[in-house]
Amino acid sequence: MEQMAEPVLQATGVSKYFPGAIALDEVDLRLYPGEVHALLGENGAGKSTLIKCLTGAYARDGGAILLEGVEIDPRDPLDSQRLGIGTVYQEVNLLPNLTVAENLFLGRQPTRFGFVDHRRMKRDSARILAEYGLEIDPGRLLSSFSIAVQQIVAIARAVEMSGKVLILDEPTASLDREEVELMFSVVRRLTARGLAVVFITHFLDQVFALCDRATILRNGRVVGSRLLREAGQTEIVTLMLGRQLEAATRTPHEAEPGEVLLSFAGFGRRGAIEPFDMTIRSGEVVGLAGLLGSGRSETCAAIFGAAPADRGEARLRGLPVRLGDPREAVGHGLAFCPEDRKIDGIVGDLSVRENIVLALQARQGWAKPISRARAQEIAEGYVKALDIRLAHLDMPIRLLSGGNQQKALLARWLATEPALLILDEPTRGIDVGAHAEILNLIERLRARGMALLVASSEMEELVACAGRVIVLRDRRQVEELTGADISPDAIVRAIAGEEEAA
Amino acid sequence: MRHSPRLPLYVTLATFLLALIACVAQFPAMLSWRVAANLLTDNAFLGIVAVGMTFVILSGGIDLSVGSVIAFTSVFLAVLIRDAGIHPLAAFALALGVSTLFGAAMGAIIHHLEMPPFIVTLAGMFLMRGMAYVLSTDSVPVTHEFYGWLQSLYWRAPDGGRFRLIGFLMILTFLLAMLALHRTRFGQNVYALGGSAQTAQLMGVPLARTTIGIYAVSGGLAGFAGIVYSLYTSAGYSLATVGVELDAIAAVVIGGTLLSGGAGFVLGTFFGVLIMGLIQTYIVFDGQLSSWWTKIVIGGLLFAFILLQKVLGWATTARIRPATASAARS
Numbered sequence: 143m144e145q146m147a148e149p150v151l152q153a154t155g156v157s158k159y160f161p162g163a164i165a166l167d168e169v170d171l172r173l174y175p176g177e178v179h180a181l182l183g184e185n186g187a188g189k190s191t192l193i194k195c196l197t198g199a200y201a202r203d204g205g206a207i208l209l210e211g212v213e214i215d216p217r218d219p220l221d222s223q224r225l226g227i228g229t230v231y232q233e234v235n236l237l238p239n240l241t242v243a244e245n246l247f248l249g250r251q252p253t254r255f256g257f258v259d260h261r262r263m264k265r266d267s268a269r270i271l272a273e274y275g276l277e278i279d280p281g282r283l284l285s286s287f288s289i290a291v292q293q294i295v296a297i298a299r300a301v302e303m304s305g306k307v308l309i310l311d312e313p314t315a316s317l318d319r320e321e322v323e324l325m326f327s328v329v330r331r332l333t334a335r336g337l338a339v340v341f342i343t344h345f346l347d348q349v350f351a352l353c354d355r356a357t358i359l360r361n362g363r364v365v366g367s368r369l370l371r372e373a374g375q376t377e378i379v380t381l382m383l384g385r386q387l388e389a390a391t392r393t394p395h396e397a398e399p400g401e402v403l404l405s406f407a408g409f410g411r412r413g414a415i416e417p418f419d420m421t422i423r424s425g426e427v428v429g430l431a432g433l434l435g436s437g438r439s440e441t442c443a444a445i446f447g448a449a450p451a452d453r454g455e456a457r458l459r460g461l462p463v464r465l466g467d468p469r470e471a472v473g474h475g476l477a478f479c480p481e482d483r484k485i486d487g488i489v490g491d492l493s494v495r496e497n498i499v500l501a502l503q504a505r506q507g508w509a510k511p512i513s514r515a516r517a518q519e520i521a522e523g524y525v526k527a528l529d530i531r532l533a534h535l536d537m538p539i540r541l542l543s544g545g546n547q548q549k550a551l552l553a554r555w556l557a558t559e560p561a562l563l564i565l566d567e568p569t570r571g572i573d574v575g576a577h578a579e580i581l582n583l584i585e586r587l588r589a590r591g592m593a594l595l596v597a598s599s600e601m602e603e604l605v606a607c608a609g610r611v612i613v614l615r616d617r618r619q620v621e622e623l624t625g626a627d628i629s630p631d632a633i634v635r636a637i638a639g640e641e642e643a644a
Numbered sequence: 645m646r647h648s649p650r651l652p653l654y655v656t657l658a659t660f661l662l663a664l665i666a667c668v669a670q671f672p673a674m675l676s677w678r679v680a681a682n683l684l685t686d687n688a689f690l691g692i693v694a695v696g697m698t699f700v701i702l703s704g705g706i707d708l709s710v711g712s713v714i715a716f717t718s719v720f721l722a723v724l725i726r727d728a729g730i731h732p733l734a735a736f737a738l739a740l741g742v743s744t745l746f747g748a749a750m751g752a753i754i755h756h757l758e759m760p761p762f763i764v765t766l767a768g769m770f771l772m773r774g775m776a777y778v779l780s781t782d783s784v785p786v787t788h789e790f791y792g793w794l795q796s797l798y799w800r801a802p803d804g805g806r807f808r809l810i811g812f813l814m815i816l817t818f819l820l821a822m823l824a825l826h827r828t829r830f831g832q833n834v835y836a837l838g839g840s841a842q843t844a845q846l847m848g849v850p851l852a853r854t855t856i857g858i859y860a861v862s863g864g865l866a867g868f869a870g871i872v873y874s875l876y877t878s879a880g881y882s883l884a885t886v887g888v889e890l891d892a893i894a895a896v897v898i899g900g901t902l903l904s905g906g907a908g909f910v911l912g913t914f915f916g917v918l919i920m921g922l923i924q925t926y927i928v929f930d931g932q933l934s935s936w937w938t939k940i941v942i943g944g945l946l947f948a949f950i951l952l953q954k955v956l957g958w959a960t961t962a963r964i965r966p967a968t969a970s971a972a973r974s
Contacts, residue, residue: 220848235846237839239649239906240832248836249829249848257827283649299847 148211150175150338151196151227151307156205158191158362165191167362168205173307173338178329180349180370181342182382183359184434184599189342192359193309197222197229209306228300232312234292236299238285243267245284246299274298274328290321294328301332308332309340314348315435318413326352344435345616346375347639358382375638379433383634399426399609401459403561403593406445408454414440416618417454422562422593427584429608430597431633437617438597439481442566445595446478447471472505477555479548481566481597490540494532494550495521497539502557524553528583548580562593569603581607601630615639652900653912655952659898659945660915663922671929677801679925684811687921689714689873690891691814691914694899695821696865697892698913702825703837703858704905705761709750709768710866711888713743715881716776717870722784722880725791732790740867746772747863751856761859769889776882783881786874794875810872817865821910834858838905895920898945902953919945 151173158166166188173179181189195202198216207214209226216222219229236245243264244251251258252266267280274294284292293313300308310329314322329339329352341353349356350370357367358381366381403424410417415437422428430438443449445456447465456463458474465471468478488497498521503512512520521535528549532542539550548568555563568580584607588594598604604611611628613621613636621636668675693710700707717739724735746768754764798806825831833854836844845851874880899916901908923941927933 219846223848235843237836237843237847237906239839240835244832244835245847248832248844251829251832253829257823258829258832260827 147174147176149173149208150210152208153192153196154206154208156192156195156207157203158188158195158200159203165362166195166202169359169362169364171196171357171364172367173340174355175336175338176333177355178333178339178341178353180353180356181340181359182349182356182378184382187359187382188362189359190311191362193229193311193340193342197227197309223300223304226304226306227309228304228307229309229311230293230296230300230313232315234289234296236284236292236296238283238292240284241281242271242278242284242287242295243280245295246270246280246302250303270298270302271295274331275324288321290317290324293317293325297328297332301337305337307338307340309342311342312344313341314343314345322348344433346378346433346637347616349378350375376635379634379638382433400424400591403459404445405457406454407457409444409451409456410453411440411444411449411451412453414449414617415444415451418619420612420619422595424561424593425588425591426610427588427594427596427608429604429611429628430595430614431599431601431604431611431637432614433637434599436614436637438599438614439566440617441614442478442480442564442595442597445471446476446564448478448480469504472501472558475559475561476564477501477558477560477562478564479551479555479566479568488539488547488551491538493536494525494530494539494542495535497550498524498553498557501554505558520557521553524556528553528556529579549583552580552583556587560592562595563587564595564597566597567599568596569598569600601633604628604633605630613637649907650909651956652902652907652949652952653909655949656898656900656912656915656919660919660922663919667922667926667929671926674925674929676805677803678805681801681805681807681811683918683921683925684814685806685808685876686924687917688810688814689869689876689885690888690895690920691917692817692872693866693869693888694892694895694913694917695817695910696862696869697889697896698821698899698901698908698910699825699834699858700761700862701838701893701896701901701903702905702908703834703855704841705754705855705858706765706893707747707750707768707859707862707866708762708765708889709746709772710862710869710892711885711890712769712772712776713746713863713866714870714873714885714888715883716772716779717743717867718874718877718884719776719779719784719880719882721871721874722786723779725786725788726784732788732794736871739871740864743867743870744860744864747866748856748860750863751859752852754859755852755855773882779882780880781882783879785879787878791875791878795878810875813868813872817868818910818914825910830854830857835906838902838907891920894942894946897949898942900949903950 149172153169153171156166156169169188169192171192181192183189191200194200196207197219198221199219214225216225216227237248240248246267247263252262253259264280271278271280274297276291276294278287278291284295297308314325317325333339341349343349353370355367355369356378358365358378360382368378401424402421405421407419408417409420430441432438440449444451445465447467447470450466456465463474465474471478489500495517499512499517502520506512518535524530525532525535530546530549530553532546539547542550581603584594584596596604596608605628608628609625611623611633612619613623613633615637620639623632623636693714696710697707720739720742721732721735724730724738725732750764750768753759754761794809797809800806825834833844833849836847836849837851837854841851873885895916896908896913897903897916898919899908899912899914901912920942923938927935927937
């Protein structure tokens with residue numbers, strides 16, 4: 143592989159501007175035949191934008207794309223497909239109501255006397271799919287197969303139609319471990335045939351298992367391109383996150399945590415989070431660390447019953463408990479501040495007061511309305527306690543700033559006096575001052591004996607507030623750090639899986 | 645368990661057979677050539693228009709204008725033949741041209757202006773009904789020797805039942821539609837569109853051409869149904885065939901086609917029409933029941949079929965197993 147063949151696809155200086163933002167800044171990408179090339183970066187790094195520029199979904203604002211040495215300018219994904227660049231997305235872009243064969247041949251069916259030759263179509267499909275290791279009846283509906291098989295059919299179609307470059311945009315995001323293996327074997331067959339493959343994923347283990355080379359993007363720029371057999375996971379993660387790992391200030395907790403509040407054994411949800419064991423004690427802050435897509439939010443959602451677990455058991459104060467949906471969870475004294483408060487949390491047009499008493503009201507049941515005076519009293523109390531800045535309690539909550547919205551949302555759950563408060567990215571999108579206040583608040587709540595579970599991508603935040611940090615990778619809990627062992631450095635090492643790799 | 649996409653079709657067939665057995669058990673006279681012949685003749689125009697509706701519903705759309713197009717066509721023909729003195733064959737060609745173009749225009753509006761088919765064809769329904777009134781508010785009789793000749797074409801069954809031309813025209817329409825839907829690229833594109841228009845576009849299905857084609861087929865077949873209706877009644881009347889579009893939709897759904905598109909068969913629609921005809925025949929034989937019972941039974945059947953589709957949908961999603969056990973080993 144050392145003899146550097148000509149790249150199949152070469153993109154140079156690709157730029158894309160959105161109003162008020164540079165999405166891609168002079169990005170270069172070289173794809174060699176027979177190689178799997180990982181495209182890495184956190185959300186918003188520009189991976190999808192780059193793919194969309196390559197496939198013509200976006201018109202790029204600068205740069206050139208050479209396919210086998212010839213400059214191309216695809217107008218839309220269909221055009222790039224004809225030129226030889228096929229794309230497979232996370233969502234299977236096939237038609238579930240057609241058969242496998244019809245999906246493979248839609249738009250280019252073999253015809254006989256002007257009519258579609260179904261028999262030949264099925265025969266050819268079976269032959270093509272056999273090359274991918276799939277022995278299935280192509281006459282059956284696509285929807286009768288698992289997502290993994292559907293993905294492979296999508297890959298087969300893309301390769302049959304394009305055949306030079308295959309872009310896989312998070313194809314494994316909703317697959318099981320064995321299914322991922324199946325997918326990998328398919329990709330390896332393709333590279334053996336000389337295809338160039340671009341692989342986008344959040345799962346670092348998969349990158350190292352499958353890919354030969356990686357290009358890392360951050361803030362629309364290429365920050366590095368590495369041959370993966372020469373690079374370590376820590377190097378890649380550091381490039382992706384792009385932060386100097388300064389020693390964050392740590393405020394160690396003096397008090398010993400109290401009783402075990404919640405314990406989980408083999409708790410998990412298929413396709414979201416692998417089974418895990420965990421205990422959470424009263425008066426303790428447990429942090430969840432990991433890259434995007436590593437299962438942080440999924441863990442929170444499974445515990446709160448928003449995406450309920452389908453295996454394992456949970457015990458609340460030693461007694462088995464079912465956490466089947468958020469109502470039950472609220473009933474058991476759990477509270478959850480989700481990651482995207484605009485979508486999952488606040489009701490923008492309701493007043494601040496109504497937003498604050500919403501969860502309490504929901505728990506009481508609609509038959510027993512909270513009187514206005516009492517609502518006023520509760521809301522005023524929390525506005526004061528959390529220092530929420532607002533003109534008056536009747537103003538719609540959407541008019542508050544991000545930090546104040548977050549605090550109002552916190553107030554809503556605090557009003558229910560929960561035993562466990564789950565916070566998913568509590569400081570996302572709020573300014574530095576409010577950031578510190580939220581951390582302070584977490585500490586105050588802990589001191590009062592509440593148990594907190596904090597999921598965050600900000601390692602410094604976890605270091606500052608958590609007494610225990612659980613590190614997730616590829617939807618699995620891989621490490622638990624306690625007390626003095628917690629440092630950004632240790633977390634990055636755990637995320638990168640250095641101990642295992644070494 | 646493995647459910648075939650044909651299951652709703654089999655349910656439709658079973659429903660038809662059960663209905664037939666129930667009818668014959670009570671009125672043995674219903675099992676006769678005469679009844680069969682009348683079933684085809686009386687439902688010829690409904691059958692033809694239901695074929696067009698099958699295309700539209702398979703693609704995920706709806707066409708509410710067809711009833712009005714039938715009425716318009718019948719008046720249009722009557723006026724052309726009586727007042728303009730045009731030969732019926734030329735009038736047929738004109739009527740087919742107008743209705744096909746009208747359908748294509750609705751398809752173009754639906755695609756290019758991204759309007760919901762429900763709204764566009766609702767407007768088309770009022771427009772065509774209005775145009776029919778403009779041509780004539782009275783019932784216009786058609787008396788032309790060519791009409792008489794066409795109406796005299798029939799095949800006489802052993803017991804004297806008459807299989808008339810229009811029944812054969814309906815069957816021919818069904819056969820051609822089966823060929824078009826199941827054996828041509830256009831037909832495959834119709835199913836693709838019903839699965840997901842966005843995905844179909846990404847896979848290279850020409851959305852504009854297909855959408856316009858689908859509504860042109862529906863409009864053209866509604867025009868053809870208008871011609872057949874005109875032969876059936878020998879008149880053109882602007883108040884005729886009110887609500888036939890709903891009967892056609894009902895026939896398509898009872899025929900096992902998914903109302904949200906993407907799955908179904910023309911053959912199912914054929915039996916859907918026959919089931920509806922059978923219910924009417926039963927009521928005629930009974931002689932005591934009010935004809936409203938037809939509507940009530942059809943309502944119940946519709947509900948049952950929608951429920952069936954829902955249950956099948958659940959069964960399909962629940963059945964997809966995570967592992968690739970059934971399928972693949974590399």
